[in-house]
Amino acid sequence: MAIATESPPTDATGQYAIETNSLSVYYNEFQAVRDVNLSIETRRITAIIGPSGCGKSTVLRAFNRMNDLVPGSSTQGEVFFAGQNIYEPDVDPVEVRRRIGMVFQKANPFPKSIYDNVAWGARINGFRGDMDQLVEDSLRNAALWEEVKDKLDQSGLSLSGGQQQRLCIARAIAVRPDIILMDEPASALDPIATLRIEELMRDLAQQYTIIIVTHNMQQAARVSDFTAFFSLAEDGSRAGMLMEYGLTQKMFTNPEHKITEEYITGRFG
């Protein structure tokens, strides 16, 4: 496997959950993300923030090859996961997506029962253990068990918005991923439901690496350990670039770049 010499060396002990090396994503001719070099810490919450259209979601979706499903998209550079560049031709994106799960902006439970919503992913991935136990564990981990344990056969769509989003998280962790990507998971929720999701993320971070895209600066400050700030390239090409990356605490109190400070303090974006 060819690794560009200027990239940070892959940590053989798995200190980093994901490392990118000159990651660029194109939609047809348009370069949406340019030359991202990012190392995501294991079992930490990393927030990706930045103004609209700066490629935050595109970067997130590049981590589990969801961009492959977008017609006309292409990816350059490398994304290392478990010591393997997931864009190597012999890597199956289906397997990547099982190990790197995803929670979307809008809660999207299947039009199936709550039980089947959680069990389906495990079932298709060949889970042969105690399914009832797995469903219960996943719902408990998603802090939803107490609310739904008596109505597991009801449709997942009958739940409230916040419950649906936690169901989607339960569904994601039921396939036992290493990493959970969250694309603005609380943007459609009210403040209380948002708080519950944030608490849940803190709990999950003990077991999983979590990467969250958010528009909400307070949310990034509250939940994340590390923050990556993206912004548009200053040459007018509208390509998204990684501007600053580091400990959340440091970035929100003492950012290195002026543009980061301007964004965080709400002067643009």
Next chain:
Amino acid sequence: MSHPANGFQSNLPRRHRSGQAWLLLFQAATLIGILGLTALMLNILNSNFGYVVYVDKVNPQTLAVDGVPLENLPSDTLASIFRENVSNGLFTRYDREIPLTDRSQSSIYELILDFVIVPEVKQQWSLWESLTRRAQIQSIAATDYPEGYLVFESWVDYDFIKSPQSSFVEIAGVRTAILGSLWTIGIAILFAFPVGVGAAIYLQEYAADNWLNRVIRTNINNLAGVPSIIYGILGLAIFVRALEPLTSGAIFSGSAEATASGRTILSAGLTLALLVLPLIIINAQEAIKAVPNSLRNASYGLGATRWQTIWNHVLPGALPGILTGTILAISRAIGETAPLVVIGASTFIQADPSGPFSKFTTLPIQIFQWTSRPQEVFRNLAAAASLVLLALLLTMNATAILLRNRYGNRN
């Protein structure tokens, strides 16, 4: 009201008036549609019921034995009456079919009615005439046909549905045509549904959005508009002629005994399948397109393959729409006449279709054949067959809608 601001004119009454005018136009359009449908139904009903003057070849009273009327006689007496009054050949034919001794009293009575008494329609009136000129009709019947009798007839009845085609209007029925229609539609759907849905899945979920696939999609849309007679010509060339060994069943039976040549139910079904295929593809494509992408993302995000995503999420979500398309396809196919005439449907056939390699006729063809007869009385049969066709269509659509609702509400 005063002007709300400078530069605005008070035009609210005018805006309301123009809205009213449009509403009137839309109501008129709806009314025209309702009138058209009502006229259609009235027209069919008008020919379906009405007074009929029958004259019997043999007066049933002359067949009565010891003052007991014919319909009350026991089976064996009726059997001997039947034997005495019909030709040997006819008797042997029916006796061989089911021995007369095994037949019920009412079935022997029906045989006598059909072959001995033979009531013949002398004149018939429409429902409208029967209701408005009742006295006049009764006097015409009494003076012109003194030995005849006047009956208020419903042309469509159980006998009409269960009897095979006949050149006698009194005993002609549509059983052959109903069975022919069911067989051809069944084969058409059996073929067109999986092929159409499969093509839609490929075009919508697998095919890249490139030049070639756009041309294919456009052409499928165009195919849906091709006149049906052209499909008939296609079916004649391919299924009847080129694939004759297959469609006549010769390669299955191993002999050349196939009497229908290629003009079989199979050919008709496949031709109708081609005809409705674009309809099914287009509707299935639309239904698949309407399945929200968030569902696909959720599935892929869990590590599902493309096929697992399609089978578990896309198809169940699209099924109601796919079934709606199939309903439309059935409705279209069941009324098609022209392509079946071209591929050589039989216009007069008495034997029930026994399988895909039988000769056949269908309800629309039967209707077409009856309306083109010179005798006016066959119009009534055509109207009755129209009613049967409509009922068959509604039944099939209702079944499809029930299926759709069942699968649509499953989640």
